[in-house]
Amino acid sequence: MKRGWNDTLAGYVKIAVIGPGGDKFLNDCMEHRLNVWNIKRISEASFTCCISLAHVKEARAILKGSKTKIRFLEKKGTPFTLRKLWRRNGILVGLGAFFAILLFLSNMVWNINVTGANAKTEYELRKAAAAIGVKKGKLIFFLPDARQLQKKLTDQMGNVTWIGVTQRGTAYHFQVVEKELPYKPPVNGPRHLVARKEAVIHDLFVEKGQPLVRVNDSVAKGAVLVSGYIGKDKHAKLVSATGEVMGEVWYESKVEVPLTTTFSTYTGKQEDRHFISLGSLPVPVWGLSNGEFKHFTKRKDEKNIRFLKWTLPVSYVKEEYRETDGVKRDYSVKEAEKVAKQMAAEELQKKLPHGAKILEEKVWRKSRSDGKVKLTMLYLVIENIASVQPIPIQQGE
Structure with a gap:
């Protein structure tokens, strides 16, 4: 018979059979189907062979009471190898600890690079990233993925247009595109104050300059409100006009609200499941239930496990199940109009300059079609309409 792979795994021994009853x-x-192989005769009364470890007892039972004896020469296979290693368990523990530490360190954040940002923006970005958890010494398993990080940081950083997030090994790379704000050089020389838009003058306060409008005057866009010239003709003096001119400005806002809306809300119940993925085989670690929710949303976060510079075919997987509840909302026409007014006012507030105040609002148009209430709102707003216009100075003046 020949040795099989299972004999090596289960273990086998090489024995010498000595005595007249060898054959x-x-x-x-x-006859007893014992696996014996590699038979080599030494003399007429002895030979050597190999036999599976599991069949040694049966072989001894066969020779019991006879004059034939067996002597063990070699022990091979996994059980004997493990026994030898166990006698050196200190080395095994040390090797295990060494590789565990290497594995741990290979999945930790060690470097954070930021490109495309000035010093101030880079400081703010690093601070925002640290608040989320992206800082040196943190395990990558428990950090949001690159897409989530990109969204969170972009939403928090008001002075950037886009932040690209890339994770390479133990390093995070942030590519920043800053907002290009138009440069407005300070106007310190002679200047007028002119109207930014068409309006009716509500009030004005002039620190320097000659006011050219009064309360209740209608002005067009670009009209001079406060002149930088004080005096007349040859005695006119140039100054830097300063002050505030509050004007009444009309805004229009269009909104529509469906009378019936179906949407999903989270109930607050959540279950998490954790796996170690070995290739395509998921091995549950913690949380074996998805909550048995009837309606839910599922989010899967998978992090590859690295060892030094290599990515292992092993990954940590977290599945998040959040229960949802379908809600149907019905509005009456009056309720829809009320909601539409609130929406229009909120949208308008986002457009208004600092210090502006809504003085009056009214419904300009109202209609109902396709299951929706549509409103066109008009708002009378008081805001500072003055903007700076430099006065060109000719030589000799």
């Missing part, structure tokens, strides 16, 4: 021993082994 009968081999025949009895064949």
Whole structure:
């Protein structure tokens, strides 16, 4: 018979069979289906062979009471290898600890690079990233993925247009595109104050300059409100006009609200499941239930496990199940109009300059079609309409 792979795994021994009953021993082994191989005769009364570790007891039972004896020469296979290693368990523990530490360190954040940002923006970005958890020494498993990080940081950083997030090994790379704000050089020389838009003058306060409008005057866009010239003709003096001119400005806002809306809300119940993925085989670690929710949303976050510079075919997987509840909302026409007014006012507030105040609002148009209430709102707003216009100075003046 030949040795099989399972004999190596289960273990086998090489023995010497000594005595006159050697041939009968081999025949009895064949009869009892004992796996014996690699038979080599040494003399007429002895030979060597290999036998599976599991069949040693049966072989001894066959030779019991006979004059034939067996002597063990070699021990091979996994059980004997493990026994030898166990005698050196200190080395095994040290090797295990060494590789565990390497594995741990290979999945930790060690470097954070920021490009495309000035010093101030880079400081703010690093501070915002640290608040989320992206800082040196943090395990990558428990950090949001690159897409979530990109969204969170972009939403928090008001002075950037876009932040690209890339994770390479133990390093995070942030590529920043800052907002290009138009440069407005300070106007310190002679200047007028002119109207930014068409309006009716509500009030004005002039620190320097000659006011050219009064309360209740209608002005067009670009009209001079406060002149930088004080005096007349040759005695006119140039100054830097300053002050505030509050004007009444009309704004229009269009909104529509469906009378019936179906949407999903989170109930607050959540279950998390954790896996170690070995190739395509998921091995549950913690949380074996998805909550048995009837309606839910599922989010899967998978992090590859690295060892030094290599990505192992092993990953940590977290599945998040959040229960949802479908809600149907019905509005009456009056309720829809009320909601539409609130929406229009909120949208308008986002457009208004600092210090502006809504003085009056009214419904300009109202209609109902396709299951929706549509409103066109007009708002009378008081805001500072003055903007700076430099006065060109000719040589000799």
